[in-house]
Amino acid sequence: MSAPIPSPTTHKIAVRCQGVTKTFGTGAAAFQALRGVDLEVRTGELLMLVGPSGCGKTTLISVIAGVLRRDGGTCDVFDHDYQTMTEQETTRFRGKHIGFVFQAFNLIPTLTAAENVSTPLVIKGMNRKPAVVEAREMLRKVGFDQRMEESSPVDLSGGQQQRVAIARALVHQPDLIVCDEPTSALDSETGHKVMELMRGLALASNRALIVVTHDARIYEFADRIARMEDGRITGIETPQKPASPASEHSTSLKP
């Protein structure tokens, strides 16, 4: 389960941000959420973004995922700069290269679990029936109970919903997965299972994974942890212990 820290020689750069700024509002009400963020994430790496509420973590992954436009600096995702792309190109890029796991799961309640997982494939242009077949396969890979595939998300537990959300983020084989507080709605044990799953499945295909979290119990699953404060990255650390499902859950970090 543990993964070596990606080396510059074997893993290419997935995300490169330099001096990224983002301000919300104007005039006296203006709020600078990002104040010159520099960050690099390589393929095969799980990077966690941690920090207090309002420090800019979610804004930063929104910029990286292409759902929010930055004001300044540069940010290349697999050598693509959203600022040079039209809105439609950005949307299509997200559909092809980025997988999302949301804090509130954001599963469509009127679709079945399998249909929810199939949506990224359908968005990419696959027909619904083969997309649902692939979605079922992915659900099995994430250990989802086969009998629940046709259930509505509202009938699933938090852990099951998160597995569906992870399957949805992985099913179209994206290059980068962004996760916003993936374990905040889960108990400790389920949270660990979810993180093990993400490490195992998401990084296996040499993807990059960025996880925003407040949950110190899952720090050990990170290859690197970027601390944010007041819209800046104040330090990048590596967890002392390599992540392992059998390991003690340590939160100590080495500088």
Place this chain on the structure above:
Amino acid sequence: MYYYAMKMLIGDRAKYIGIIIGLTFASLLITQQSAIFAGVMSRTFSFLTDVGLPDIWVVDPQVQYIDDIKPLQDTKVIRIRGVTGVEWAVPLYKGSLRARLDNGTFQTCITIGLDDETLIGGPPRMISGKISDLRRNDGVIVDDVGAKGKLARQGPNGTRIPLRVGDTLELNDHRVFVVGICKITETFQANPVIYTTYSRATTFAPQERKLLSFVIAKATAGEDPEVVCDRIREATGLVAYTPAKFKKLTFYYYLKYTGMPINFLTAVALGFIVGITISGQTFYNFTLDNLRYFGTLKAMGTTNSTLLKMILLQALIVGAIGYGLGVGLASAWGALLSGRTQIAFYLPWQLLLITAAAVLFICLSAAALSIRKVMKLEPAVVFRS
């Protein structure tokens, strides 16, 4: 994605049913009220519809509609017969006479006097007897609705016994015999219609200097009736209309000088407003409730144009169902009551198109608000908990 758009719509049962009920009600109200209006308006010229043979109607220049009788001199018939292009011309009487019923009460009847020789202008369909039976002494033909309804005799137990061939009536103090029962297009006034000969009708009618209501004529083969109408105008100083023009004149008179259009338009507008408020509002709320999921789809790579089509599809689905149910209910209502009551209900395809356009407008308006909201939606909304 369209299948998923449909599932999103149908899955929210309460709103889905609410939208459909609103649209059904709007569609029902618009169709039903329009059909009643069309039915009532078509009755205003039902006499013109029933008298099918002539293609020219000659009247006094002051006449504004079919029931606006301004009598002509009998000699006008002869003058019209002399106009080039007129194959034949016959007199026609139309007036209101009082019939005395068995129980001593009086009933106003529309009396039609047909040319004694030709009987042109008679009822379109006979149920019993023949039109030629009018040649029998004091013979009259009564319409079946009048015979079964307002002219029916009282039975011993309060039952109504329809007039039949052989029964007698007292028409303006003249005893007449029923020689036939006919089927006619229902009239605007809903009074019984009695057909007799022109000479008899003018005998029954209160005496006036002039009693000729219309001269009906036929253009000779190959002649344009419009041109013949112009010639009649020039030759006689009277006004001549083709049936279509006379119908139009009558229709617009009622439209202009009665409150009917306003009454019916108010009901139609009510249906429209109900549709907009209930369905439009509910559809917009449905979109607002699903905004997070539209945002999620947008973040995951769904383009604005696909989202737009998804919302339009949702709006069109509820529109089609609501329209179908509303029109179906209105038609069933009309079919159920038309045979049993005297309700005026006429549902031509044009009205179905008008209702469809109204429902489409309601759906597109609701969808436009929703589309605007979704188009402006920042996909970053998905990261807000």
